[in-house]
Amino acid sequence: AELSIVSGDTGNGLAFLRSQLDKFEADTGHTVTVVPMPSSTTDQFGQYRLWLAAGNTDIDVYQTDVIWAPQLADQFLDLTEAAKDVVGDHFPSIIESQTVDGKLVALPAFTDAPALYYRKDLLEKYGKTPPTTWAEMEATAKEIMDGERADGNPEMWGFVFQGNAYEGLTCDALEWVMSNGGGQIVEADGTISINNPQAAAAIDRAAGWIGTISPEGNLAYMEEESRGVWQLGNAVFHRNWPYAYSLGNGDDSPIKGLFDVVPLPAGDGEGARSAATLGGWNVAVSKYSPDPEAAIELALFLSSAEVQKERAINQSNLPTIEALYDDADIAAAQPIIPAWKEIFQNAVPRPSAPTKTDYNEVSSMFWSAVHNTLSGNGTAAENLELLEADLTELKGDAW
């Protein structure tokens, strides 16, 4: 059959996908075309929704973000039956995130979780160890930043992260809140938990970074802007996804070999622990696909262990199959991946499952509240109270 898969994958990712598809084609005799999409997930999401709403038959398989499953569930085929032999291999939490009302909406292709990047050389210079708590991180950052500035780099900053008002801030803030024992905004059972002192404290702490250890402009940073500062050597700490790892070690990078990663710091107080927001991508089959059999075949292929292994080796993407973390080939090619297992195990999902189709709106309200706090419009406590009211209203009787 002739299949088409839509993907927001980029450059190398796309080339990798193509190479895997070639294999698939050779194995099955199907042909697959890739329809690339812009890498902005928001753009993709809108587009897919429209296509699906209009019953577009031109696309068979979609690559979906981890948070989309509940929102697009109606338009994708249930893969439970087809995948019953392999689901067990994947991390259960990921499979769970793709299961909506008992329906397996998408199969995981790879997962993603951020880490704290830090400058080995600078920490050594000032005799510091990688921080394990935010407070520690803050202090270290401040000290090194002041020291470096005095040493003649006025551009030096302590910590850069994703502070723009967008999905990325939801991820960052969820980590702060979660790591401080503040819950995960909306709990798995649907209760709205965000308005609590620990959450407020976590966000207030972050607000305190702006203008001190983080530049004002951080309020407008997305991944690339923050990486820019970091990769120029102008930041001590940096929160980002694994992709920044290989780029930072690129040949032209001034910080090549000078940095390393550790799990994100924990907060303090009750229930504090390191937390990383769960990312990752999945493959889903459109219910409008003219040839669902073949499409499911493709989806299974793309989430299979062999593809995930290739992916890990070529793309340094984190596999969703637990067994692969112990794979020697992967460990040899990407030594960082086994190390990331720890980070991954601390991963928290965003509340997309409980909030169902309202997730985007919930996320938007959350990041707005956080962004307001960061930019000094009200304290975290005030903003979270308002947020709770809004969320309650949005929730109505039930999500």
Next chain:
Amino acid sequence: MTATFDLWKLTKSVLFYALVVFIVVVSVFPFYYAILTSLKSGTDLFRITYWPTSFDLGNYASVLNQGSFPRNLLNSVFVSAVTVIGALFIAVTASFALSRVRFRGRGLLLMTILAVSMFPQMAVLAGLFEVIRALGIYNTPWALIFSYTIFTLPFTVWVLTTFMRELPVEIEEAAIVDGASPWVIITRVFLPLMWPALVTTGLLAFIAAWNEFLFALTFTSSNDTRTVPVAIALLSGGSQFEIPWGIIMAASVIVTVPLVVLVLIFQRKIVSGLTAGGVKG
């Protein structure tokens, strides 16, 4: 001619050219910066420079080799050209009717035409999608040409109507007496007098179509039918969050240059005094 007079004249022209230079610098600087950026790669991108430090055409090479960029360029040319030619053709005749023939409801009609441009593009996306699928032109250049009419047509109609209104009545009357039909009046008498307006609307509409993104993204679903703005959005770095600035800037430079050439060619037609000498009054 006293010395002060000369001085004043000199100051004036110096000021004038200073203004010209200022305008050009402001307009071109970001583009210049884009060119600079397009010649950089890697971490260099994050470094501020004012002059080219390296001359690396690698980004250009990768744009042209990546996917189907040349093909997308051709698509864009085709789509924009057909859109503009079609819109101008329809608009020229329509604007004759709207500017030179008095009939009841003309103002209302003009307002209706304008109303089409008042809806946010996103809002019509769903409906337009349905129409395009119904017409069976989804994922063809015609889908874009078709949907671009929604913003080029009202614009061209309004502008040409406005300009056609200004042409002297006497000249049209002379043509009527000479036995010219409305069609002949439009094509042989009015159009040559409207070059500035035609070229201007044509260029503006062409650029609008050339740069359109949302429709282009929604109504095409394969690399071979996409246009450059989409292609640029699809240009990407090695991984998800990485934005390949160098390549994007190279691509932008590549797509902007044809437009600049187009302007250079057609701006000659933006000349004044086309109606001079025709009538007295």
Next chain:
Amino acid sequence: MASIELRNVRKAFGAVEVIKGVDLEVRKGEFMVFVGPSGCGKSTLLRLISGLEDITSGEMLFDGKVVNALAPSKRGIAMVFQSYALYPHMTVYENMAFGLTLEKGQSKEEIRRRVEKAADMLQIRQYLDRLPKQLSGGQRQRVAIGRAITRDPKVFLFDEPLSNLDAALRVATRIEIAKLHEEMNQVTMIYVTHDQVEAMTLADRICVLRDGLVEQVGSPMELYENPNSVFVAGFIGSPKMNFISGDKAKAFNADTVGIRGEHITIMPDNGTWSGTVIHTENLGADSYVYLEMGTEEPVVVRLDGANDYKSGDVVHIAPMEDKIHRFDGAGKPIR
């Protein structure tokens, strides 16, 4: 050639009525000249005849057929516009050839021949490749004339076609137009002018318009000799006829008497009237003496050759009795 008839034709622009009920017949092959004060409606009437302007009420007939609604292009007319109305983007040649190229079955050579003939006649052959804006006023006007005469219409409409030409060219063109009229199988021509000489020499009949109404229609000499109103008497002839009212007119048994400047002789000592010279004008061939003698406007006397009266001189004058026009209180002639 076509005969044209207007029956109670009216034309209003919005609320302003400009043509107020004109009845007029232009005969087949006739050369009709419209004269009248500026703004009286000559151009408008011409435009009504051409069909460019819809008549508000009344009837217009060409060769006995009502053409109220007929399109200009079907009326077989050619027109010279008062404001030239040249195509600014076309060369002189193209301007003149445009109408022809629209006609079917005209060969390129035929068109060229006709355009060049007209251009030669109007002495604009060397400007054929120029654009209107590169021409002088008179040259533009000639192009406008040329555009009309290259075509082969049944009716010519000329709106002040010679007003920007110099005297010599004017005479020459005037004669060409007269010739054209003769040659072209007596095509019907309607011609608006302000020039007395043109009106008098070209016209088979002159139509004097006044304020949207026809005042009098007749042959030039008829109008000159037997104007049927003070208005026509004053309008035809240059300088204007002198009007004298009051007691002096009573002596002639009229409310107003009119006498043309050329019909007054200056007497050595005693004449019918006397007046003071206030101004003299010397035109070469003749000269005018303006006299103050208590009339509304000064009385003009036309003398052959130059004269040497000075302002302030008191002279006696006598009208030629048989040339006196007498008018009643309503301005109608007493015969």
Next chain:
Amino acid sequence: MASIELRNVRKAFGAVEVIKGVDLEVRKGEFMVFVGPSGCGKSTLLRLISGLEDITSGEMLFDGKVVNALAPSKRGIAMVFQSYALYPHMTVYENMAFGLTLEKGQSKEEIRRRVEKAADMLQIRQYLDRLPKQLSGGQRQRVAIGRAITRDPKVFLFDEPLSNLDAALRVATRIEIAKLHEEMNQVTMIYVTHDQVEAMTLADRICVLRDGLVEQVGSPMELYENPNSVFVAGFIGSPKMNFISGDKAKAFNADTVGIRGEHITIMPDNGTWSGTVIHTENLGADSYVYLEMGTEEPVVVRLDGANDYKSGDVVHIAPMEDKIHRFDGAGKPIR
């Protein structure tokens, strides 16, 4: 009032030289009329004087100061354009008042007074609220004149200002312009016209232009009586002077003799020459008889009043000997 001097002024449009070296002095307060064939460069010369057009070479002086590069607005001029150049978006009133509103210290009432005065004079008072496109040709021309005369310039430039006016209005306006010239402390006026009467009656001096060059400058009667070339002789006076060359001229010891139509008498039987009547024209006050007698153009005889010669009549004519102009082979007069 200003004196204007042109020194070897030239003007070329691209490769075409239109003004080919003009030397001319217009005296302070003088009324100078430019005449010449259509396209000879009158309007161009006027535009050079106004400063609207840059001179290609030569010098232009106002009151002895070189003004080659002076902006038009600083030359203290008012101008009537041959093409009117009215502001299309302004009413007649605004068109006329526009220049005044810009002058400092003009009160609203003062402006209104002046505009209304000019409007009355030009009989366009009732059109003050109209836009130019709602006016007839003559009305537009009057607005153009009105716009110039409401202002208070040192120099007036008129380009065929009366060409679209009817005879009566033309005379009236002509007289008004003459009055203006007198009243306004003898402001300098330069006036282009094709009308013989205007030229002869208004001018202090006439400048005859031919093909971009000054042919002769002089008072009207000077030009009429002592033209210094065949060209001027032919150009001044209407109808045109008759030129006779060949044997008939030899008899007068000249290559060409010129005699005006009004200086020829028709003899009952034998005269100096004889010819066949080919055409007659009746203007009312006088009439023209066109005679074929072997000359290039027919000889025109002007007679007082109407005449009843028929085409084909053979008549004898005699020129008044003292009015004969004799010219040599180069077209220069023999005195």
Next chain:
Amino acid sequence: MATEALAPPATGAGSRIKSELTQQRLRAARWFLVPMLIALAVVAGWPLLRSIWFSFTDASLNNLYGAEWIGFGNYLRWQVLESGTVRWRGLLVDGAWWNAVWNTVRFAFTSVFFETIFGMIVALVLNAEFRGRGIVRAAILIPWAIPTIVSAKMWAWMLNDQFGILNDLGMRLGLLSQKVAWTAQAETAMTAVLVVDIWKTTPFMALLILAGLQMIPKDIYEAADIDGVHPVKQFFRITLPLVRPALMVAIIFRLLDALRIFDLIYVLTPNSVATKTMSVLARENLFDFDNFAYGSAQSTLLFLLIAVLTMLYIWLGKVRFDGGDR
């Protein structure tokens, strides 16, 4: 719909004679308008009506065809609470929406205002004769020619606080004492968007105004020169009134565009309340959130608001729909 209106205007009393010329022209007009009307009806008619219809339903992108009619619910509905107080809900009482309206309107008017002024200046400069005019014209069009998605990102890059060239330039020239995070702060974000928008669309204005300038007959400037009209006065009394039609159209289309501003805000600023515009809100609801119907209602209201503003503008600006006809 509009074709029926294609009859000559009724004049006063009596049966006006409908001449063949008029009829021919009306016939031609009809034929000339048909392609445009068909094109617009097909391309815009259905989508527009569909959007409006959605705004009266509970449509969601998950269930577009099962949408049910709910009347004005998306715009305004009320709930009587047990306590007896009435709670008003819906777009018309949505604070976020009205805030966005205010943002948009403020943005649109400011940007169009400056664009008009700068566009006019640029057009006047381009209208002058000087060497290299063609190249300058091409150069000036560059901001308009760069795809919005690119130029927005480019500006985001240039405005960046750390490696943005503008901060660097400002520091070097001594205009800034420290690097400013232009797009990050609510106060400067709007200004930044304005600057970029003005930069980007001034060429559009300039080119249209230039075309208008070129159509003005030259001879009346000569008359004005003679009248001694100062160039500044010439501009206000002659140029401005005569380019007004072109200017008005340029402003209308810019205003329509500015009121629908989306890309720039979306790319350039953090998605904060201070800069959210109507389109941004509408997009969120249409595609990001599961509120397609609500988004449609916002689009419809946006349409109505624009229509009202346009009509106001046309009325206040005395834009004529006639003239030019015979």
